Amino acid sequence: MSVPILPLSFPTLPDPLPGELHWSANVISAHNIISEAYHHATRLLRQEDGDALRLRIHSKRIFRRIIPILEALEPKVDNPGWISKSAHVLAGVMAQLETCAFAADGT
DSSP states (O other), X not given: OOOOOOXXXXXXXXXXXXXXXXXXXXXXXXXXXHHHHHHHXXXXXXXXXXXXXXXXXXXXXXXXXXXXXXXXXXXXXXXXXXXXXXXXXXXXXXXXXXXXXXXXXXX
């Protein structure tokens, strides 16, 4: 089984909606929170001595806190392609965190 290669960074926001010059501060802030969590998780995955508990904490944090933020962005961004890509990226990093946690446990 091959491990999917994760993007180096979380997907950037698409262009603003027609008639808008830029994204609202709330959308930008939400995107920054998601991006930072993704960056932190991928940095943790690159460490050679991953601690199983730490890996699982990050996976649960993405599931419980970051995914709901992405869900809240969905109607504001109104771009199903971007939402889908972003959700797949988050699911991929969660899966790799869990896989590495199992490996660190020796299971």
